[in-house]
Amino acid sequence: xxxxxxxxxxxxxxxxxxxxxxxxxxxxxxxxxxxxxxxxxxxxxxxxxxxxxxxxxxxxxxxxxxxxxxxxxxxxxxxxxxxxxxxxxxxxxxxxxxxxxxxxxxxxxxxxxxxxxxxxxxxxxxxxxxxxxxxxxxxxxxxxxxxxxxxxxxxxxxxxxxxxxxxxxxxxxxxxxxxxxxxxxxxxxxxxxxxxxxxxxxxxxxxxxxxxxxxxxxxxxxxxxxxxxxxxxxxxxxxxxxxxxxxxxxxxxxxxxxxxxxxx
Numbered sequence: 706x707x708x709x710x711x712x713x714x715x716x717x718x719x720x721x722x723x724x725x726x727x728x729x730x731x732x733x734x735x736x737x738x739x740x741x742x743x744x745x746x747x748x749x750x751x752x753x754x755x756x757x758x759x760x761x762x763x764x765x766x767x768x769x770x771x772x773x774x775x776x777x778x779x780x781x782x783x784x785x786x787x788x789x790x791x792x793x794x795x796x797x798x799x800x801x802x803x804x805x806x807x808x809x810x811x812x813x814x815x816x817x818x819x820x821x822x823x824x825x826x827x828x829x830x831x832x833x834x835x836x837x838x839x840x841x842x843x844x845x846x847x848x849x850x851x852x853x854x855x856x857x858x859x860x861x862x863x864x865x866x867x868x869x870x871x872x873x874x875x876x877x878x879x880x881x882x883x884x885x886x887x888x889x890x891x892x893x894x895x896x897x898x899x900x901x902x903x904x905x906x907x908x909x910x911x912x913x914x915x916x917x918x919x920x921x922x923x924x925x926x927x928x929x930x931x932x933x934x935x936x937x938x939x940x941x942x943x944x945x946x947x948x949x950x951x952x953x954x955x956x957x958x959x960x961x962x963x964x965x966x967x968x969x
Contacts, residue, residue: 707902707906707916708915709919710918710919711919711921712918712919712924713921713923713924714924715924715928715931718814718928722810722811727810729831729832729833730830730832731829731830731874732809732810732813732814732829733804733805733807733828733830733892734812734813734814734817734827735816735825735827736816736817736818736819737821737823738917738919741900742900742901743804743900743902744801744803744804744901745800745801746800746801746802746897747897747900748800749800750762756898759867759897763802763865763897766799767787767790767791767865774793782879783879786855787861789877791803791860792876792877792884792891796881796883802864802894802897803891803892804891804894805887805891806830806891807888807889807890808888808889810827811932812887812888812942814928815932818920818922818925818928818932819954819955821920821925822922823922824920824921824922825920825922827917827918828902828918829917830905830914831912832874832890834912834913835874835905835914836875837849847869851863852871852873853873854893864894867895867896867897867898868895868896869896870895870896870904870908871904872895872905873893873895874892874893875891876889876890876891886941886943887942929958933955938952939951939952
């Protein structure tokens with residue numbers, strides 16, 4: 706079951722994510738605590754596509770991207786690696802089954818709080834336990850190495866087939882600038898017709914696997930000021946002109962005049 710924490714102060718959040726309970730976990734910030742832990746692909750398909758067509762539509766989307774993306778790339782090697790290709794699609798805004806996570810709870814809190822007006826959430830996944838246990842109990846034939854999407858044909862067999870109740874944590878062998886800047890990683894689900902939370906809670910693992918930290922929106926001001934001083938902003942998390950432009954959203958809120966730090 707998902708462990709729920711509710712925090713009402715920035716200090717309480719820091720104490721929690723720096724505790725032994727969540728050490729080494731991966732984190733994902735979502736600005737609405739009511740949102741499920743599911744991919745952009747799942748949300749898009751649910752809105753517009755009959756469920757029996759999801760697998761075909763996903764595979765077609767990947768084929769279309771591969772056929773056309775080479776026009777915009779100096780290095781097309783990512784298009785020959787299915788997992789890297791999915792990461793590239795995700796990077797540029799295509800709906801994919803990947804869920805962005807980060808190894809930094811501070812980065813996750815930034816994504817949760819930057820635009821929130823209601824309770825936000827940071828999800829935490831016990832990636833060391835998930836990695837070592839590899840697959841849920843009851844699927845012993847599917848070893849960690851067998852389901853590694855970086856291996857030839859594994860992504861197609863174990864993930865795009867949309868049959869297996871597995872979640873794989875990790876990154877492509879070759880990472881882009883945004884993944885590096887965000888201390889990023891991914892959760893790759895073997896099914897997109899259910900949420901990642903459901904997949905992780907379907908089996909009893911030896912250790913706790915999933916936690917949800919609900920953030921009171923009243924902590925936003927203090928948290929955003931602290932993150933600004935930690936040099937965590939859209940300008941640093943998206944190290945390009947798009948990131949700089951996004952960072953102006955928060956620059957509109959802050960002023961250094963007559964203050965020891967950012968203030969409204």
